[in-house]
Amino acid sequence: MAAAVNLGEFEQLILLAILRLRDDAYGVTIRAELAERTGRQVAPGAMYTALERLESKGLITSRMTDPTPLRGGRAKRQVTVTAAGREALTRAVQAYDRLLDGLDLVRGKHA
Amino acid sequence: MRDISVDRLLSLFTSSDRAEAIAGDLAEEREQHGGRWFWLHVARVTLALWRNAVSDAPLVVLLVAMAGCALFAAPAFGGIASVYLFPFPSGSPVGRVALALFWWGGALLTGVSLLSISPQRGMAACATLAVVAEALLIGCGADLTGLLIPAWLLAGAGFARRRAIGGGIHAVEHER
Numbered sequence: 001m002a003a004a005v006n007l008g009e010f011e012q013l014i015l016l017a018i019l020r021l022r023d024d025a026y027g028v029t030i031r032a033e034l035a036e037r038t039g040r041q042v043a044p045g046a047m048y049t050a051l052e053r054l055e056s057k058g059l060i061t062s063r064m065t066d067p068t069p070l071r072g073g074r075a076k077r078q079v080t081v082t083a084a085g086r087e088a089l090t091r092a093v094q095a096y097d098r099l100l101d102g103l104d105l106v107r108g109k110h111a
Numbered sequence: 112m113r114d115i116s117v118d119r120l121l122s123l124f125t126s127s128d129r130a131e132a133i134a135g136d137l138a139e140e141r142e143q144h145g146g147r148w149f150w151l152h153v154a155r156v157t158l159a160l161w162r163n164a165v166s167d168a169p170l171v172v173l174l175v176a177m178a179g180c181a182l183f184a185a186p187a188f189g190g191i192a193s194v195y196l197f198p199f200p201s202g203s204p205v206g207r208v209a210l211a212l213f214w215w216g217g218a219l220l221t222g223v224s225l226l227s228i229s230p231q232r233g234m235a236a237c238a239t240l241a242v243v244a245e246a247l248l249i250g251c252g253a254d255l256t257g258l259l260i261p262a263w264l265l266a267g268a269g270f271a272r273r274r275a276i277g278g279g280i281h282a283v284e285h286e287r
Contacts (some may be wrong), residue, residue, distance in 0.1 A: 028136050028137035043155065043159075044155070070139055071138050071139045074131050075128070075130065076135060077133075085128040
């Protein structure tokens with residue numbers, strides 16, 4: 001059985017952004033989604049290297065679309081989360097849930 | 112009109128389709144952020160991809176860089192020998208040309224050879240070797256002939272990389 005993949009925080013955020021974007025997940029929209037939902041201005045370099053890492057781990061797949069004039073005649077690389085990616089993300093979220101159980105950080109009781 | 116120089120620069124450290132997609136993403140955001148932002152991030156993404164290529168397989172990059180040092184040793188000493196063994200007047204144009212031919216030609220061939228040895232990590236190894244070499248050459252107070260050696264090394268590696276992509280070498284196109 002393959003060893004479980006542990007995700008870093010940034011990788012989790014990227015996977016969640018891709019899931020939210022569904023069929024429109026590529027570099028520009030992922031960065032915009034992260035900025036809108038988390039308030040983080042992600043550097044393109046950090047995101048592309050993270051995407052390469054996620055793809056090499058088999059957590060996402062990508063496909064090239066048709067070129068568009070807006071992009072100088074270049075294609076987009078649309079990404080989707082694989083079953084292994086969903087599984088790794090679920091495990092990470094469940095670990096957070098277990099650690100948060102009994103705490104109420106949002107309302108400030110244990111802040 | 113599509114400016115392929117960005118695609119070419121990025122494809123030195125990643126596959127050509129990934130390079131095209133990244134260049135397209137940056138071009139799409141260019142209208143919003145401006146030309147300065149675009150070129151700054153082209154440089155930053157290139158550096159990030161290079162760093163990623165090195166950190167993914169540091170030992171391979173180190174071994175390829177060491178192979179580069181070994182390959183360059185022969186033309187380096189050949190150039191020195193050509194100047195000191197033959198009776199060129201000190202600092203003469205003939206001596207400088209002979210030295211430049213050995214050193215620059217050797218660096219060019221070393222760059223091409225390293226890409227042949229390791230299509231996946233050769234470019235990262237060459238870039239690392241070029242930066243370290245340039246720092247050492249500046250530190251040693253080298254003249255222009257010496258200072259341009261890393262540029263020729265990169266030129267050789269870049270040429271071999273472009274040729275490999277153009278030739279559709281599977282290993283290069285599908286590398287991480």
